[in-house]
Amino acid sequence: MTTAPSGTLSQHHYHGIRLRRRTPREQHAELLGPAHRDPVAILAAGDRTRIPELIPVRYERMLASPFAFLRGAAAVMGEDLRHQPTPGVAVQACGDCHLMNFGAFSTPEENILFDINDFDETLLGVDFTVDLKRLAASVAVAALAAGFSNKRARAAAAVTVEAYRTRMRALAKLSPLEIWHSRIDLAREVEHIEDRRLRRQLHAILAKAGKRLEQDDNFPHLVKGKQVHIADKPPAPVTATMGKLERSLTTRAAA
Secondary structure, eight states, X not given: OBOOOSSOHHHHHHHHHXXXXXXXXXXXXXXXXXXXXXXXXXXXXXXXXXOGGGHHHHHHHHTTOHHHHHHHOHHHHHHHHTTSOOOOBEEEEOSSOOGGGEEEEEOTTOOEEEEEOOOTTOEEEEEHHHHHHHHHHHHXXXXXXXXXXXXXXXXXXXXXXXXXXXXXXXXXTSOHHHHHHOOOBHHHHHTTOSOHHHHXXXXXXXXXXXXXXXXXXXXXXXXXXXXXXXXXXXXXXXXXXXXXXXXXXXXXXXX
């Protein structure tokens, strides 16, 4: 991995050109790596660090649809991406940048923003293409699950990558402080949708969702009282007692 050099925007631009020449976009067209890798074995290897009682719940959810499998099989895609060419631009990656890890949340000013809302697998030093490829793949799989044709699913993935590129070009012109304070205001973005019917539907959803976002998000919530703890939401998340932790650690040690 290489680190972007300090300097002017023009210097960064030419550094990017050198990286592109070293790893042309055409190299990303082919899927490299073992032709017969075992996804079940990859998933089973990750089970050794999980709470045994919740493993069946995990697989039950993954069996619901191809998209549900994609969501739960980050390790399988990570193994595939490990063999792919990378330009060499290391970032603080989301680590699991699929479509459903984006969402809306309210700010203290009661604005509704759109952004990544899941960082439990974030990792420093990962090439940016890892997040981008997982996002594009998830969009295509979700489109097929929604009944889109292969052509439309492919187009949706291409538009996703194009939107990423457009956003990165805009951010490249800003200072680090301006980037830090940049945000995607969901209501403002809805105004850019050309389909009037869809635009009205989304405005109605946003109006109703504003007060429910805190309840519907993926973040843990604290239960107030004499002993503050994370609210249980069976089958997961649940509060881990010392007994559960001891049994889990004993099972892992035995494995």
